[in-house]
Amino acid sequence: MPRDKKNKPPKDPLSLDPDSLQQGELYICKIKLVKLALFEGWNDDMCCFSLLREESTPMRWSEARYLPGEFSAFEAFDPMGNPKLSLWENMHKPRISGNWFEKFEEARRKQRVWIAGIDRDDVDLVPPPHVD
Numbered sequence: 820m821p822r823d824k825k826n827k828p829p830k831d832p833l834s835l836d837p838d839s840l841q842q843g844e845l846y847i848c849k850i851k852l853v854k855l856a857l858f859e860g861w862n863d864d865m866c867c868f869s870l871l872r873e874e875s876t877p878m879r880w881s882e883a884r885y886l887p888g889e890f891s892a893f894e895a896f897d898p899m900g901n902p903k904l905s906l907w908e909n910m911h912k913p914r915i916s917g918n919w920f921e922k923f924e925e926a927r928r929k930q931r932v933w934i935a936g937i938d939r940d941d942v943d944l945v946p947p948p949h950v951d
Contacts, residue, residue: 834891837866843934845895845926847903850885853910855895855926857933866890869929873922880929895926 840846840858848856848868856868857880865884872879893906902923 834893837887837892840866840892843930845930846892847895847906847910849891849893849910850883850889855922856883856892857926857929858892859933869933871922871926871929873918873925878922878925895923 834849835846842858842860844858846856846858846868848854848870855871855873859867859869861867862884865886868883868885869880870883872881893903895903897903902919904919
């Protein structure tokens with residue numbers, strides 16, 4: 820969805836333009852903290868993401884909406900499908916955490932679920948009662 824002229828430019832000049840974000844793709848997003856994020860699309864001129872909360876035990880996903888210019892987004896994986904650890908490491912001073920592999924694996928799992936059209940929050944675990 821195109822931004823209107825009054826929206827701010829991205830925080831980081833090397834970040835992706837919000838108009839170029841693709842639904843169902845994973846990004847490294849920098850808001851106040853750096854997070855792995857699944858871009859879910861646009862709603863009311865806002866970018867909708869699922870953000871990985873890796874500091875939680877177990878890791879979990881949170882829904883978030885941001886206006887263009889309130890965040891910086893970067894490709895999470897290179898063209899070969901490898902995590903962009905150098906980018907992640909540059910944003911996380913002094914060093915990357917030990918569970919980086921689990922974070923990226925969880926992000927790929929969430930992406931597969933999203934692409935398949937299944938979101939655990941939307942799935943009814945108990946079927947509705949049968950009405951005659």
